[in-house]
Amino acid sequence: MRIHYLTLCAALAGILSGTSSCTRSSESEQTIEAVQTEQNISQVFDNYFEDRLKLFPLEATAIADNRYNDQLPNTLSLEYEEQVRQLYQKYLDQINKVDRSKLTEQEQVSYDIFKYEMEMSLEALKQPDELLPINQFWSMPITMAQLGSGSGNQPFKTPEDYRDFLGRIQGFAVWGDTAIANMRRGMAAGVVLPRSLTQKVLPQLQAMVVEDPKKTIFWAPVEKLPDNFTTTQKDSIRQAYTRAIKEEIIPTYKKLHDFMKQEYLPKGRTTSGISGIKGGDAYxxxxxxxxxxxxxxxxxxxxxxxxxxxxxxxxxxxxxxxxxxxxxxxxxxxxxxxxxxxxxxxxxxxxxxxxxxxxxxxxxxxxxxxxxxxxxxxxxxxxxxxxxxxxxxxxxxxxxxxxxxxxxxxxxxxxxxxxxxxxxxxxxxxxxxxxxxxxxxxxxxxxxxxxxxxxxxxxxxxxxxxxxxxxxxxxxxxxxxxxxxxxxxxxxxxxxxxxxxxxxxxxxxxxxxxxxxxxxxxxxxxxxxxxxxxxxxxxxxxxxxxxxxELKIKELRQRAERELGSKFSISAFHDEILKGGVMPLAVLEKKIDEWVAAQKKS
Incomplete structure (x- = not known):
């Protein structure tokens, strides 16, 4: 609509003035080009987000996009890593083709964040994260328990929801096998957890290893089957979860626990810092x-x-x-x-x-x-x-x-x-x-x-x-x-x-x-x-x-207060910080400096 409207205005201006000058034509073409650039960059962002959710389905679940609730990709596999690399490289190449100078102020902020994100994500793939897949603070065994408890991001409201999580249980079993293989590679390469951390992981894994499936946290959603489910649906879900917990969930946690206790713990490092692993300083x-x-x-x-x-x-x-x-x-x-x-x-x-x-x-x-x-x-x-x-x-x-x-x-x-x-x-x-x-x-x-x-x-x-x-x-x-x-x-x-x-x-x-x-x-x-x-x-x-x-935000507030004096509004400053969402600190600083300059003129 916008392209047509601007083109029409340009044509009318030429007719009414009795001219069809090259200047007006050139201005019109530039306007169309700017609008097309804006549309292109919006499409780049939309396409990226869609492609990302397919590779990171837990992120989709977290924002209540239920299309991929049955999927848990093997994030530790070389095949998956290559897919992620291609995603970031594809969109870095695309954003590099956009002329930043032709974007609006808001789009320039998006451009800066997006380019930074693609470059840092590609660099992340060069790091040895996949050799250290488990720790006591963040790891898939913890995430799975939170999802499967029924009190986290994974929904358990419809029969389809219950079927979806069974798919993730299958994915977790595959992930567990790869985690062990990767940790063995880490042991060979000198990239292992400190021994004290492995000792903290063991009881977390052990807590999931029980004889009775009904004694695990994964049974909690089955205890709370919605009243509107039919008797047949309830029976089917109970049978499926009994089997999945007994044959996939508990064995995966047991396998991880036994490996980490018997093989991994003795190879744990005595150093505390990441510099203790090969390439740790650069990491x-x-x-x-x-x-x-x-x-x-x-x-x-x-x-x-x-x-x-x-x-x-x-x-x-x-x-x-x-x-x-x-x-x-x-x-x-x-x-x-x-x-x-x-x-x-x-x-x-x-x-x-x-x-x-x-x-x-x-x-x-x-x-x-x-x-x-x-x-x-x-x-x-x-x-x-x-x-x-x-x-x-x-x-x-x-x-x-x-x-x-x-x-x-x-x-x-x-x-x-x-x-x-x-x-x-x-x-x-x-x-x-x-x-x-x-x-x-x-x-x-x-x-x-x-x-x-x-x-x-x-x-x-x-x-x-x-x-x-x-x-x-x-x-x-x-x-x-x-x-x-x-x-x-x-x-x-x-x-x-x-x-x-x-x-x-x-x-x-x-x-x-x-x-x-x-x-x-x-x-x-x-x-x-x-x-x-x-x-x-x-x-x-x-x-x-x-x-x-925190120090950067305080610095920006003090600078804004100093430069704006009586024009400074604390609520306006906070709104300006928050409404753009998170961003790298250098991008935030530039954004606030531009806001301060605009406030001075107002």
Whole structure:
């Protein structure tokens, strides 16, 4: 329609003026070319997203696109890797043919993100990820249990839904065999997990190995068969799931467990950092770039981490003095950790209700800080028992069609020992206005290409969530000095990550050194410090994204406040950050600088 309208206007202008000049013809051709370029790039983005979902069906399920719910590709196979490589190369070639200068401002942002994504994804395929397919934090055995529990992304509402998951069970059995083959290749190449991490994986796998299929988490959806299913359908599903769990699920977990215990564990490395594997130094430098979306070096990040630890520590000292505590900071940590007055709960329900009350408390202030708010529903839930012991509090995004709310998962092993200090900052980070606002608003934005609506960049997403913690006082929270101390402790936690992650993966630190550094500088228990340090060992570089992203967003806010003065609007700034969705930090900085320039002119 737009091409026809512009062409018609150009022709009419020539007729009415009695001319048909080359200038007007040229202008018309340029306009048509620009429109065609716009249409082409939109088609590139649409085609990419469609092609991607076929190769990454779990991503489709996560956004309630049910077309591929029966598929679980063997992501560890060489054939699959080649298909993924062809996908990224094909679309990198296509985007390189687009003239960026002829795009609109929004399209140029999309162009920059898309090109970055294709290039980084191709580089990722050169890394040895497929030789390290399992860890205690992120891996297919954990994902399958979450999907199969009936409380995750996989729907269990129709007979077809139940049949779909049987297809994924078959895919998991194939994946498990390839995982073992790949780990054997890793053993031969010197690319293996640290021994301490393998020891954490073993009980996770063992928990799924039972005699009775009805005793596994995979039976939960069968326990809750919808009432509208016929008796024949229910019987058929029970029989199919009994067989699939007994013959495919349990044997796959057993095979993985026995292999990792008998063959893999003895070959586990004693080093803590990824530099301990062959090519580990180069791999870590890539991971730093991937997770921070910057060109920062490990040394630069290490120095920033040390500076932040010192700054936050001095703020902690002030709170200790404010509450009149006598003793050093270490003693204050122990006081906050161990004093029963900070553990007022008796049941998990009380813990969840306390989190819900935080949302109510800050509700009146949210409209002052945000013009755009999510339409998606939101819930607080207790983390499932099977993974609670090794899980952190986390956020699971909503389904775009409204069929599943955004969920803030809280692991509660013993409610009577659940410490209330830091609950406000944790809610701000994981829920509102952290991950729930950022992810929901991104998904709900009309006009964004789908690859941006459902994208994730840790430096932006986790950076925003950590920045959200700093908004507590503006939202009417942190009135209790102990809750503010909890906020400082959470910020310290992310600053420590910069030091220990680089320390272990690039500077030869041991697991024990990193644990001790955490215990010396933050409010934590020995058990929690061990779990966190082992998380950084399992996913090198990921822990860097939080603080690096937060510091960039704070820097952009301070710059905007300084340059705009009385024209600065905090809600407009937040909206500008959120409405474009996640993006590499350099793209975000350019976008905000252009927004500031536009505000100056308005």
């Amino acid at each position: 870590y430098r890539y991971l730093v770039r991937y997770w921070t979306t910057t060109e920062m070096t490990p040394d630069e990040i290490f120095d920033i981490g040390q500076q932040e630890v010192a700054r936050i520590r001095s703020e902690m000292e002030k709170i200790k003095e404010q509450v009149g505590f006598k003793g050093d900071l270490q003693a204050f940590f122990r006081h906050v950790n161990d004093n029963p007055k900070f553990m007022p709960y008796k049941t998990p329900k009380q813990v969840l209700e306390a989190y819900r009350s935080i949302e109510q408390k800050m509700q009146p202030q949210l409209n002052k800080l945000f013009g755009i708010t999510p339409e998606s529903k939101f819930e607080v839930r207790q983390t499932e028992a099977f993974r609670a012991a090794s899980a952190s509090a986390e956020y699971n995004p909503p389904a775009p069609d409204g069929s599943r709310p955004g969920i803030f998962y809280v692991p509660i092993l013993d409610a009577t020992k659940y410490n209330a200090v830091g609950m406000e900052s944790l809610f701000l980070h994981e829920a509102i206005p952290g991950h729930h606002y950022q992810i929901s608003i991104q998904q709900e934005q009309e006009g964004l290409p789908k690859f941006r609506q459902y994208a994730w960049y840790g430096a932006f997403g986790e950076g925003w969530a950590l920045y959200s913690e700093s908004l507590g006082k503006e939202l009417g929270l942190y009135t209790d000095p102990y809750q503010y101390f909890g906020r400082l402790s959470d910020e310290m936690h992310r600053a420590i990550r910069l030091v220990v992650d680089v320390g272990m993966h690039a500077k030869g630190w041991t697991r024990e050194q990193a644990i001790q550094y955490s215990l010396d500088n933050e409010l934590t228990s020995k058990e929690a410090a061990v779990a966190e340090i082992e998380r950084y060992m399992a996913i090198p570089g990921q822990a860097l994204s939080y603080k690096i992203g």
